Amino acid sequence: APDISVADVKAHLTQLQSIATANGGNRAHGRPGYLASVTYVKGLLDAAGFTTTQQSFTYGGATGYNLIADWPGGNTSNTLMIGAHLDSVTAGPGINDNGSGSAANLEVALAVARSGLQPARHLRFAWWGAEELGLRGSTAYVNSLSSAQRAAITGYLNFDMVASPNPGYFLYDGDNSDGTGAGPGPAGSAQIEQTLAAYFTSIGVPTRGTDFDGRSDYGPFIAAGIPAGGIFTGAEGRKTTAQVQLWGGTATAFDPCYHSSCDTIANINDTALDRNSDAIAYAVWTLAGSSGGGGT
Numbered sequence: 579a580p581d582i583s584v585a586d587v588k589a590h591l592t593q594l595q596s597i598a599t600a601n602g603g604n605r606a607h608g609r610p611g612y613l614a615s616v617t618y619v620k621g622l623l624d625a626a627g628f629t630t631t632q633q634s635f636t637y638g639g640a641t642g643y644n645l646i647a648d649w650p651g652g653n654t655s656n657t658l659m660i661g662a663h664l665d666s667v668t669a670g671p672g673i674n675d676n677g678s679g680s681a682a683n684l685e686v687a688l689a690v691a692r693s694g695l696q697p698a699r700h701l702r703f704a705w706w707g708a709e710e711l712g713l714r715g716s717t718a719y720v721n722s723l724s725s726a727q728r729a730a731i732t733g734y735l736n737f738d739m740v741a742s743p744n745p746g747y748f749l750y751d752g753d754n755s756d757g758t759g760a761g762p763g764p765a766g767s768a769q770i771e772q773t774l775a776a777y778f779t780s781i782g783v784p785t786r787g788t789d790f791d792g793r794s795d796y797g798p799f800i801a802a803g804i805p806a807g808g809i810f811t812g813a814e815g816r817k818t819t820a821q822v823q824l825w826g827g828t829a830t831a832f833d834p835c836y837h838s839s840c841d842t843i844a845n846i847n848d849t850a851l852d853r854n855s856d857a858i859a860y861a862v863w864t865l866a867g868s869s870g871g872g873g874t
C-alpha cells in the first residue's frame with residue numbers, strides 16, 4: 579500500500595475549511611456549504627477516473643446528497659465500500675468531524691487511481707449526507723439497494739473523526755474482543771478490525787476497541803448484515819490517565835471542539851491524520867486483494 583501524504587490530506591481539509599468560511603461557517607445538511615463540499619470532492623474523483631453518482635434524498639424538508647464513486651473493475655459481486663460523512667453540524671465547519679475521514683478517504687481514492695490499482699474486489703467509495711441528523715444519507719443508500727445489490731456489498735469501512743486534537747486510536751470492536759458496545763458485528767467484521775490492527779502493530783502504535791453500536795454510518799450496514807469496521811480518535815469523551823500513558827496527550831476530552839464552532843483546521847492532530855490515512859490505505863489494499871496490475 580502507498581504511504582499517503584498527510585500534506586495532501588491536509589490540503590483537502592484547507593479546502594473544506596474555505597468552503598465553510600465562504601458559506602456561513604458550516605457544511606451542514608440543507609446549507610450551501612454541504613453541496614459545495616460534494617462538488618469539491620466529486621470534481622477530483624471525476625478527473626481521476628472514478629464513475630461518480632450524486633444520490634439525492636429528502637430529510638427535514640431539505641434535499642440531501644450522497645456521493646458514490648466507483649473504481650472501474652474488480653468483482654462487483656464482492657464489493658468493498660469505504661465511507662465517511664461529509665456533512666458538519668450547523669455550529670461549525672466540521673473539520674475533524676468529519677472533514678478528517680472525508681479527506682483521508684478522498685486521498686486514498688486518489689491513490690487508488692494514481693497507482694492504477696486492479697483489485698480483485700470492486701471498490702466503491704461514499705461520502706454521506708446528513709449523518710449528523712441521524713445517519714440519514716447512509717440509511718437512504720442502504721434502503722435504496724435491492725437485496726441482490728445489498729448482498730454484493732461484502733464489507734464496509736467507515737471513517738468518522740480520525741484526527742482528534744488529543745487522539746486515541748480506537749478500532750470499532752467488530753470481534754467484541756474488548757467487550758465494548760453491542761457485541762460482535764456480522765461475521766467478517768473481525769477480519770476488518772484485525773486488518774486495521776495489523777497496520778497499527780506494524781508502526782508500533784497501540785489500539786483499543788470502541789463501541790460497535792451504530793453511532794455512525796456503519797450502523798445501517800451492520801443492520802443489513804454487512805461486515806464493517808473503522809477507526810475513531812475520540813469525540814466528547816475524556817482520555818483517561820491510563821490512555822494518556824498509552825498514547826500521550828492530556829486527560830481531557832479527545833476533541834474539546836466536538837460539534838462546536840472551533841472544529842476548524844486548527845482542530846486537527848497531524849500525526850493522527852497521517853497514521854490513520856496510511857492505515858486506511860493499508861486496509862483498502864489488503865482487503866481489496868490483487869488481481870495483477872498495480873496492487874500488492
Ligand code: PHE
Nearest residue numbers: 675710738739793794810813
Ligand atoms: N458519529 C458521531 C458524530 O458524527 C461521532 C462518532 C463516530 C461517535 C464514531 C462514535 C464513533 O458526531
Ligand code: CA
Nearest residue numbers: 581582583584
Ligand atoms: Ca503518510
Ligand code: ZN
Nearest residue numbers: 675676738739
Ligand atoms: Zn461524525
Ligand code: ZN
Nearest residue numbers: 667675710837
Ligand atoms: Zn458529529
Ligand code: ZN
Nearest residue numbers: 751753754755
Ligand atoms: Zn476487537
